Amino acid sequence: MTGKMDNTTRYERLRERYMNGDLDRRSFLGLIGAAGLAYGVQTPFAKFAHAADVSQVRFDGWGGVVSEALRENAFQPFESETGVEVVDGTFGGGDEYLSRVKASQEGEYNIAHLSGVFDYARYHNLGLSTVLNEDNIPNLQYVIPKLIDVFRNVSDGKLSCVPYDYGTTGLAYNRKYISDEEMQEKGARILIDEAHKGKIGGWGDWRTRIWYGALQTDQDPNGATDMEAIWDAIRTHRDLSLKYWGSGAELMSLLAEEEIHATEGWSGRIFALQEQGHDIGYMDPPNGYGWQECMFVIKGSPMEACEELLNFMLAPETAIAVAEGQNYPPALDPNKVDLGDKIPTLPAFDPNGTLDGLTFADPAYWNGNEQEWSKKFGRIQKGY
Amino acid sequence: MSVEAREARQPWILLSPALTAVTFLLFVPLLFIVVYSFWLRTATGADQIGFFLDNWQEALTDRFYRDILLNTLKIAAITTLVCALMGYPAAYFIARSKGNKAILLLLLMLPFWISYIIRTMSWINILGVSGALNTFLLWVGVISEPIQMLYNEQSVILGLVHFLLPFMVLNVFVSLDGIDTNLEDAANSLGATRWQAFKQVTLPLSLPGLAAGGLLCFVLGAGTYITPLVLGGATDAMFANLVFEAIITQLNWPLGSALSLMLLAVLGALVLIYNRYLGMAQLMKGLG
Numbered sequence: 269m270t271g272k273m274d275n276t277t278r279y280e281r282l283r284e285r286y287m288n289g290d291l292d293r294r295s296f297l298g299l300i301g302a303a304g305l306a307y308g309v310q311t312p313f314a315k316f317a318h319a320a321d322v323s324q325v326r327f328d329g330w331g332g333v334v335s336e337a338l339r340e341n342a343f344q345p346f347e348s349e350t351g352v353e354v355v356d357g358t359f360g361g362g363d364e365y366l367s368r369v370k371a372s373q374e375g376e377y378n379i380a381h382l383s384g385v386f387d388y389a390r391y392h393n394l395g396l397s398t399v400l401n402e403d404n405i406p407n408l409q410y411v412i413p414k415l416i417d418v419f420r421n422v423s424d425g426k427l428s429c430v431p432y433d434y435g436t437t438g439l440a441y442n443r444k445y446i447s448d449e450e451m452q453e454k455g456a457r458i459l460i461d462e463a464h465k466g467k468i469g470g471w472g473d474w475r476t477r478i479w480y481g482a483l484q485t486d487q488d489p490n491g492a493t494d495m496e497a498i499w500d501a502i503r504t505h506r507d508l509s510l511k512y513w514g515s516g517a518e519l520m521s522l523l524a525e526e527e528i529h530a531t532e533g534w535s536g537r538i539f540a541l542q543e544q545g546h547d548i549g550y551m552d553p554p555n556g557y558g559w560q561e562c563m564f565v566i567k568g569s570p571m572e573a574c575e576e577l578l579n580f581m582l583a584p585e586t587a588i589a590v591a592e593g594q595n596y597p598p599a600l601d602p603n604k605v606d607l608g609d610k611i612p613t614l615p616a617f618d619p620n621g622t623l624d625g626l627t628f629a630d631p632a633y634w635n636g637n638e639q640e641w642s643k644k645f646g647r648i649q650k651g652y
Numbered sequence: 653m654s655v656e657a658r659e660a661r662q663p664w665i666l667l668s669p670a671l672t673a674v675t676f677l678l679f680v681p682l683l684f685i686v687v688y689s690f691w692l693r694t695a696t697g698a699d700q701i702g703f704f705l706d707n708w709q710e711a712l713t714d715r716f717y718r719d720i721l722l723n724t725l726k727i728a729a730i731t732t733l734v735c736a737l738m739g740y741p742a743a744y745f746i747a748r749s750k751g752n753k754a755i756l757l758l759l760l761m762l763p764f765w766i767s768y769i770i771r772t773m774s775w776i777n778i779l780g781v782s783g784a785l786n787t788f789l790l791w792v793g794v795i796s797e798p799i800q801m802l803y804n805e806q807s808v809i810l811g812l813v814h815f816l817l818p819f820m821v822l823n824v825f826v827s828l829d830g831i832d833t834n835l836e837d838a839a840n841s842l843g844a845t846r847w848q849a850f851k852q853v854t855l856p857l858s859l860p861g862l863a864a865g866g867l868l869c870f871v872l873g874a875g876t877y878i879t880p881l882v883l884g885g886a887t888d889a890m891f892a893n894l895v896f897e898a899i900i901t902q903l904n905w906p907l908g909s910a911l912s913l914m915l916l917a918v919l920g921a922l923v924l925i926y927n928r929y930l931g932m933a934q935l936m937k938g939l940g
Contacts, residue, residue, distance in 0.1 A: 363901045366697070370903070393696045466800060474901070509886045511803045525782050527802075639695055642902045646894075647716055651887035 322573040324353045328365060329381035331358035332516050333540055337593025338381075338581075346580045352573055360515050361473070362387045369396060374568030379577065381432070382564045386475075388429060389422045389631040390638075391564060397428035398565045404575035405430060407582035412601045412621050415560050422631060429562035430578045431599035433591060436616040436626065437476055437557040440523060440533035443547040455553040456483035458530050460504045469522050469531035470505055472512030474645035475634060477502050479557045480532055489555055490630040502648050512649065523548055532557070535615035536595035543595075550615050558616065558626030560599070688909035697903040707910035717894065717911065721918065724891040727805065728873035731812040732820075735869045736862060738813070739820030743861075746821070747828035757825070760818050772811050772882045776802065779810075803885040811879040816872055820865035827861020828854070860930055867926050871919050891915050 327343070329335045335358055343354040359365040362383055369377050369391075382388055391397055402408055408416070408430060415431035439458060441451055445467070446458065454461060459468055459480060470477065481498035482489040484505075492498055510528055513519045516537045522528045523538075524546055538550045563581065565574045580586060584605045591598040592610045597617040600607065604621075611617060618625060689707055692700040711717055746756045763771060778784050779801040786798040801807065831854060839849035877892035884890075892915065899908035 363903065366903060367900050367905075370905075390697060394698055506886045510800070511884075512886055514881065521776075525776075525780055527781050636695075638697075639693070639902070643904075646897050646901065649886065650716075650720065650889045652716055 322352060322570040324355055325570065325573050325577055326355045326357060326376070326378045327381075328357040328359055328377060328379070330516065334381070334536070334594040337590045341589035341593055342581045342586050345586070346577055349580070350576065352577070354577065366390065369566060370394075377566050378569035379574055380564045380566060381561060382429065383561050384559045384629055385418050385422060386629050386631040386634045388419055388562060388564060389635050391566070392423050392428065393635070396567050397423055398567050398569065398571060399426045400428060400430070400565060400578075401571065401575060402427065404572065405579045405582065407579050410582065410584060410601060410605050411599045412623065414623055415599050418560070418628070419562065429564040430582055431560055431562050432581065432587070433594070433596040433598050434558065434560040434616060434623065434626070435535040435596040436552050437471070437532050437534055437559065438550055438552040438615070439530065440538045441530045441549045441551070442523065442526060443549050445529040446549070448549060451549060451551050456480055459532065460484055460501055460508060462508065464530055465508045466510050467529040468505065468509045469519070469528035470509055470512055471519070471532060472514055472649060474642045475629065476532060476557060477505070477645055478641060479629070480505070483553055483555060489557070489627065490633050499644070499648060502645065506649060539595040539615055552616065555627045558623070558628050560628065561596070685909045685913060688906050689913055691906040693904040693906055699905060707907045710907065711910045711914050717914070720889065720894055721891050721915070724874050725918070727809060727812070727890060728870045731809050731816060731873040732866050732869040734809065734813050735817050735820040736866060739817055739865060740824055740862065743821045743824035743828055746825050760821055763818065768815060769878055769882070771814060772879055775807065775811055775814070775883060779807065802883060803888075805884070805888050807883040808880050808888050811883040812873050812876060815879065816869040819868045819872065823865030823868065824858060824861045827858040831857045863926065863930050867923065870922065874919055875915065
């Protein structure tokens, strides 16, 4: 089945044809110019075109194995069934994506794979949310109710997204250098342990750093009382770290190449490393960082087409196939849907469907401090 | 229309596509950035439109930004110096080689055929703990434990030198290639040694090329963002990373705009100083 392309892929293919000599220079430059002109002319007016038949929906996600799983198991079957093209883009993080959406024309971006209720709240507070017609998404009935309720609480009882999967940012460690016993004993403090200086890593994300700083100083990550102690823990971690990683691919590379021996990591990516045969342990410390991802529909999108896609993605056979591909448990309630054999083995999976064992970021607490903390972390990260 | 009038209009007609592009793709966006720098970011991440000097006050008075800027200029200066020391002999060799000059120049340009990010990341496979160099040193028994060579300021400078060296070589080459070799022969015939002839004739004449290469390396090095991100350690950020962080991570476009204009002003001042004393003609030759 042929995958649909975004503009970058189109350009790359065109360039390849030119480089291979299949296209003369004049035609190549002409096509590039025409594409630029067409884009510039149509973009400001794109939002007025929604009344017409929708032939395309844009989706943006985390790339790597996550995007591959979605493309193969959700988008391609959806395209075959409905004829609506799903243009598949990627981003490196929620912050970066928000900047792109902010700079875009309304309707340019449609569905985003957002992480955490705090992200949902940020988009909602910036006026980027929509109101989904839940009657068009009957498969929402299979989703764990608790996952839906937290989003409703943010947007006045309505939904601008459907919950899709969940996972944790736990502790990943190379068993060749760090035993399971040592991890059990030290927990989150392994990341500020002098004994592993230069072999420690960490995600350069301010929320994660503060969350783990809270765990290292025995505080509630959703209600710290001594921020100075947390900043000190972050400084210690910085001084012992080899590097802050910035993407799932970099996390996997640093662990697989043994550049680092301990870091916090995303449960699905660590599971993928384990599947590849690397002896990497994974542990969720008490009050470890849990998160739930959703498929968020951005203001100005063609709603019916987006709702149809979301419903398709939530169909148990689709959601299970995607979950098995990306290694994150689906948002489907295990009490209502048989999730098969692999999903119960994934890290962070909750067989009860209550998710009581996971601690999620409180959106009001984190978003209320975002401006001050993200800036302060940026300075500490650079040695201040 | 008279012939003179037509001839006077012709350059403007020919230049109009380029001028239009520069106006709409450079000056207009730059104007937006200037306007943005006077706005404010609110707690939700939305922008507050108005005329506020807060971002400029913060950018100009906060020690944090000044220190990172100075560190960025230091890294760019070291990179430029290393490029000059490595690039000059290479350029001299190419300029004085007989017959195979074109092949050597082609070899010099080869790295540009590969993406800059890929070239930067290739150092991880060379200098990483399980990279080629460590593997070799372990194999020959020189070391018993892998050496940590990556993720520090030195590896950032190495990545920058790798990226910028061809710019230096090209500029120096253009300058050396334009020097009449008879001048060195004349100096030799008047009793100068080869070293004296080089020092007193060739080197001074090639200084404009060296300066042009230095300016390019410095400006490109100081504005880099990818290299410290890929090859730098936890604290090895450069000024462009601050701009990225303000705009992308903190969603603070107004502050990011002020910071980017600050960097532009510093580097622009350097270009103006260069132009004042050496002129842009040499730079254009090197780029051409």
